Amino acid sequence: MQYRLLKPELGHRLTSVNSTNEWIKNAEIPFGSWVIADEQTNGKGRGQNLWQSLGEEPLIFSGKIKLSAAEISLPLLSIFISSALLKTIYRFFPEREEDTTIKWPNDIYKGEKKVAGILVQSEYINGIFDIVIGIGLNFFGQHVPEPLKDKAIFLCETPLLEGDLERFANHLIGEINQAVITLLDPSQVLKDLVWIEDHSLLKNKIIETEWDERIIRGRVLGIDELGFLLIMTETGQKIELMDTSPNFRMI
Structure with a gap:
């Protein structure tokens, strides 16, 4: 096109x-x-x-x-x-x-x-x-x-x-x-x-947010090739965030 x-x-x-x-x-x-x-x-x-x-x-x-x-x-x-x-x-x-x-x-x-x-x-x-x-x-x-x-x-x-x-x-x-x-x-x-x-404000920061109907806390790893935020939770689970929630905050 x-x-x-x-x-x-x-x-x-x-x-x-x-x-x-x-x-x-x-x-x-x-x-x-x-x-x-x-x-x-x-x-x-x-x-x-x-x-x-x-x-x-x-x-x-x-x-x-x-x-x-x-x-x-x-x-x-x-x-x-x-x-x-x-x-x-x-x-x-x-x-x-x-x-x-x-x-x-x-x-x-x-x-x-x-x-x-x-x-x-x-x-x-x-x-x-x-x-x-x-x-x-x-x-x-x-x-x-x-x-x-x-x-x-x-x-x-x-x-x-x-x-x-x-x-x-x-x-x-x-x-x-x-x-x-x-x-x-x-x-x-x-x-x-x-x-x-x-040049990211969240680089290596600990954040708290809502994910899968629960509040999770984890360290920001980076941004993937689709633009999702990569998080390593306190329990060692790696997750992808598509967007922020009203509960999203830096610790």
Whole structure:
């Protein structure tokens, strides 16, 4: 099939939108398109959650691509999109290499607080995935709302310079496309998984989560070739986690 990756020339800039993910799903918006918005009033998070952009300078981004379902693992795509975002952060803010990591399956953390979230939504049609990639990143702000102070943080200590947001978004598009190209070449996937594990918040951490209708505790071993988190439990059982549960936490 002909893959439809993001195209720099198919970008849009909106002042305000309900949800960039919902906006770009419109059938009149061609595959390869992407959008950034200054304001989002009903951002989408995982499940029934909402994404709340913080501060004066957030990145609110969505892109729409088309891929063969036979050649892509959606959990792995989600974590590779996270790596594309982290690589872009390192490119523009190299000082963040000291404290900013990927939190499986699809978040970016600065220290132990969330600074960005990724939402990958897909529709399966005749062996093809129509995919919408949503990214929210809190660049800079003066104030984190009280209910989120223990959970969220800003990436930067100072405001962005003029044009930085647009340059960041354009570089991110290239990194997302490269991540997808890597996923389509099995010989390259392991190399990128090693990079992701080296920049993982959960690397060698002890976690507690719900699995098979019970609470288990174990050490994180890494991420497998399908994007699942590998855990060695206290009883010596090796398990694969497809997703986090409400009870997921680091010990």
